[in-house]
Amino acid sequence: xxxxxxxxxxxxxxxxxxxxxxxxxxxxxxxxxxxxxxxxxxxxxxxxxxxxxxxxxxxxxxxxxxxxxxxxxxxxxxxxxxxxxxxxxxxxxxxxxxxxxxxxxxxxxxxxxxxxxxxxxxxxxxxxxxxxxxxxxxxxxxxxxxxxxxxxxxxxxxxxxxxxxxxxxxxxxxxxxxxxxxxxxxxxxxxxxxxxxxxxxxxxxxxxxxxxxxxxxxxxxxxxxxxxxxxxxxxxxxxxxxxxxxxxxxxxxxxxxxxxxxxxxxxxxxxxxxxxxxxxxxxxxxxxxxxxxxxxxxxxxxxxxxxxxxxxxxxxxxxxxxxxxxxxxxxxxxxxxxxxxxxxxxxxxxxxxxxxxxxxxxxxxxxxxxxxx
Amino acid sequence: xxxxxxxxxxxxxxxxxxxxxxxxxxxxxxxxxxxxxxxxxxxxxxxxxxxxxxxxxxxxxxxxxxxxxxxxxxxxxxxxxxxxxxxxxxxxxxxxxxxxxxxxxxxxxxxxxxxxxxxxxxxxxxxxxxxxxxxxxxxxxxxxxxxxxxxxxxxxxxxxxxxxxxxxxxxxxxxxxxxxxxxxxxxxxxxxxxxxxxxxxxxxxxxxxxxxxxxxxxxxxxxxxxxxxxxxxxxxxxxxxxxxxxxxxxxxxxxxxxxxxxxxxxxxxxxxxxxxxxxxxxxxxxxxxxxxxxxxxxxxxxxxxxxxxxxxxxxxxxxxxxxxxxxxxxxxxxxxxxxxxxxxxxxxxxxxxxxxxxxxxxxxxxxxxxxxx
Numbered sequence: 001x002x003x004x005x006x007x008x009x010x011x012x013x014x015x016x017x018x019x020x021x022x023x024x025x026x027x028x029x030x031x032x033x034x035x036x037x038x039x040x041x042x043x044x045x046x047x048x049x050x051x052x053x054x055x056x057x058x059x060x061x062x063x064x065x066x067x068x069x070x071x072x073x074x075x076x077x078x079x080x081x082x083x084x085x086x087x088x089x090x091x092x093x094x095x096x097x098x099x100x101x102x103x104x105x106x107x108x109x110x111x112x113x114x115x116x117x118x119x120x121x122x123x124x125x126x127x128x129x130x131x132x133x134x135x136x137x138x139x140x141x142x143x144x145x146x147x148x149x150x151x152x153x154x155x156x157x158x159x160x161x162x163x164x165x166x167x168x169x170x171x172x173x174x175x176x177x178x179x180x181x182x183x184x185x186x187x188x189x190x191x192x193x194x195x196x197x198x199x200x201x202x203x204x205x206x207x208x209x210x211x212x213x214x215x216x217x218x219x220x221x222x223x224x225x226x227x228x229x230x231x232x233x234x235x236x237x238x239x240x241x242x243x244x245x246x247x248x249x250x251x252x253x254x255x256x257x258x259x260x261x262x263x264x265x266x267x268x269x270x271x272x273x274x275x276x277x278x279x280x281x282x283x284x285x286x287x288x289x290x291x292x293x294x295x296x297x298x299x300x301x302x303x304x305x306x307x308x309x310x311x312x313x314x315x316x317x318x319x320x321x322x323x324x325x326x327x328x329x330x331x332x333x334x335x336x337x338x339x340x341x342x343x344x345x346x347x348x349x350x351x352x353x354x355x356x357x358x359x360x361x362x363x364x365x366x367x368x369x370x371x372x373x
Numbered sequence: 374x375x376x377x378x379x380x381x382x383x384x385x386x387x388x389x390x391x392x393x394x395x396x397x398x399x400x401x402x403x404x405x406x407x408x409x410x411x412x413x414x415x416x417x418x419x420x421x422x423x424x425x426x427x428x429x430x431x432x433x434x435x436x437x438x439x440x441x442x443x444x445x446x447x448x449x450x451x452x453x454x455x456x457x458x459x460x461x462x463x464x465x466x467x468x469x470x471x472x473x474x475x476x477x478x479x480x481x482x483x484x485x486x487x488x489x490x491x492x493x494x495x496x497x498x499x500x501x502x503x504x505x506x507x508x509x510x511x512x513x514x515x516x517x518x519x520x521x522x523x524x525x526x527x528x529x530x531x532x533x534x535x536x537x538x539x540x541x542x543x544x545x546x547x548x549x550x551x552x553x554x555x556x557x558x559x560x561x562x563x564x565x566x567x568x569x570x571x572x573x574x575x576x577x578x579x580x581x582x583x584x585x586x587x588x589x590x591x592x593x594x595x596x597x598x599x600x601x602x603x604x605x606x607x608x609x610x611x612x613x614x615x616x617x618x619x620x621x622x623x624x625x626x627x628x629x630x631x632x633x634x635x636x637x638x639x640x641x642x643x644x645x646x647x648x649x650x651x652x653x654x655x656x657x658x659x660x661x662x663x664x665x666x667x668x669x670x671x672x673x674x675x676x677x678x679x680x681x682x683x684x685x686x687x688x689x690x691x692x693x694x695x696x697x698x699x700x701x702x703x704x705x706x707x708x709x710x711x712x713x714x715x716x717x718x719x720x721x722x723x724x725x726x727x728x729x730x731x732x733x734x735x736x737x738x739x740x741x742x743x744x745x746x
Binding site for chain 2: 084087103111112113116269270273276304305306308
């Protein structure tokens with residue numbers, strides 16, 4: 001194996017595939033990046049078994065100055081190759097297997113010889129494309145991820161709730177996340193009429209969000225074992241979470257007693273201020289609304305209390321007083337990315353819904369908290 | 374106690390005194406900020422017993438809009454008052470003791486009531502000025518701190534080495550830091566002929582550096598118990614480290630066998646690149662110099678090796694080969710803040726010295742490391 005390549009292009013590609021690599025992997029080879037050099041391309045692979053990223057660099061791409069002198073393959077510890085390539089002060093670098101697994105990386109006056117691992121010791125991975133396929137704009141995919149993953153559970157007691165459920169039917173995909181105290185539901189349209197019901201780990205979706213840094217079309221391929229996201233020459237493949245995702249539709253109220261429309265920034269700031277009182281990391285905030293006023297308050301025997309009058313845009317229906325987790329409502333509102341939002345209430349202990357007035361595709365649901373005072 | 378004040382001025386002042394506050398203090402009152410309101414000023418105090426910061430806000434300072442309605446004093450938990458004042462969306466806020474220790478903070482539509490602690494429960498502090506006094510420009514004080522504290526020891530086995538030693542004589546102050554593997558020595562001139570020998574904890578000096586954010590004269594007052602730094606209306610007072618600071622002059626070589634002048638950025642980058650190999654967090658780097666070339670190299674059985682040719686500006690004397698801790702030399706060079714530096718060698722196992730060619734007031738000394746290969 002021997003090739004020369006633009007330092008910047010190579011570093012960026014290494015950095016992309018390294019996103020999937022975890023430093024404490026039970027399979028030693030997975031702490032490395034696999035580099036496979038063919039006649040006309042370099043294939044870089046990083047993986048932590050849950051999520052794998054493959055990036056292909058082609059020699060006919062003039063912007064990367066790739067010159068392949070000898071084919072071959074090797075696995076090099078991710079932290080070493082990243083640090084070396086990042087710090088080399090040269091526009092072009094070369095990589096060459098010297099002897100067995102010893103790989104020389106050089107640029108300018110500096111030469112590094114790193115002990116690699118044979119490519120044969122790297123777990124084999126199946127990157128074949130499943131047949132269920134649809135295309136989605138990168139910014140819409142990013143929105144789906146940002147508006148749902150935060151609402152997934154971080155507890156492993158019900159593994160299926162640590163992922164986002166995607167259910168396709170009638171040219172639609174319903175994307176649902178819930179930790180059983182709150183729920184986010186986003187519906188997107190797709191061109192193909194597909195039929196699947198899968199749950200993708202939220203950790204994997206968050207990694208995909210980090211890689212989606214430009215506007216482009218993303219090809220998504222789904223089987224009952226894996227999901228693939230193709231972004232140009234980068235493939236992100238994630239495992240799915242096994243298990244039956246709960247039916248959530250009966251949790252969502254269909255009629256409401258009252259609704260309040262409010263400037264989302266005002267409500268966010270009021271919640272943020274009231275959140276200074278935390279009990280074991282949770283701030284419980286009370287909201288008290290009638291047709292004349294809205295009050296946000298919080299209280300703790302030990303620390304003290306706060307009250308704040310919030311000016312709303314409109315309120316209709318029965319006056320209501322309920323308590324909620326400050327963080328849950330804050331995250332729900334922030335994810336809607338709206339200037340004005342509407343909260344729909346159907347009772348003191350009933351879930352309430354928060355909507356962006358200009359986007360029917362998404363809503364956030366939060367369960368109130370029972371308080372005794 | 375009752376006053377109104379500009380939110381921004383009050384927040385910045387709280388933030389300054391809070392720098393000294395540690396969240397896990399054995400004296401509960403010290404997790405709070407003491408607020409003392411007199412007829413014409415507010416005195417804010419934060420402390421962790423080692424370092425105390427006092428900031429005085431005067432009502433005749435028009436920029437802070439201070440209106441004192443009632444004198445009094447209270448101690449309020451630092452994290453609460455900081456978070457509340459930071460998040461209040463108002464240009465002016467008011468603070469008022471309501472009932473016993475319950476203190477109301479309000480601004481705009483928001484009101485917060487916090488349980489404070491009686492000022493009498495706050496440890497009394499002696500902020501009287503010692504007689505040994507001198508003035509120093511803030512940027513020079515900052516330089517002294519940045520060029521020495523990094524070389525102090527972080528181990529408590531010899532407490533005196535965790536501080537910087539300041540010894541005044543003949544209108545000079547010698548500032549020395551060493552962890553016994555390296556040493557930084559800076560000499561500054563002062564106007565008064567003082568005589569003292571004190572050691573200030575480097576943690577305290579680093580806090581002072583963070584507060585020195587503008588150019589001004591700093592008044593320094595020294596006794597055998599404490600050091601005070603007066604920056605306008607802010608006083609930073611630190612305890613001293615007890616114990617005899619070791620005599621270091623005999624460690625410093627006075628004659629040299631060879632010297633190399635080099636671009637400091639080139640050497641820094643070469644060391645940085647070679648530091649990718651770490652053994653228990655330490656990278657041992659070998660330098661090999663003769664009149665024709667300089668090579669920086671590193672090697673590890675497990676990871677691999679690197680070599681790099683460094684172009685120097687000049688070399689005179691006996692060729693030399695020695696090994697050193699990459700981090701020690703890197704930090705020493707960086708602290709000199711020079712475009713070109715000179716390294717002075719006097720033997721394979723003798724300490725070597727690094728100097729800024731344009732600044733005689735400072736030098737850095739590093740002990741080589743013995744290697745067996």
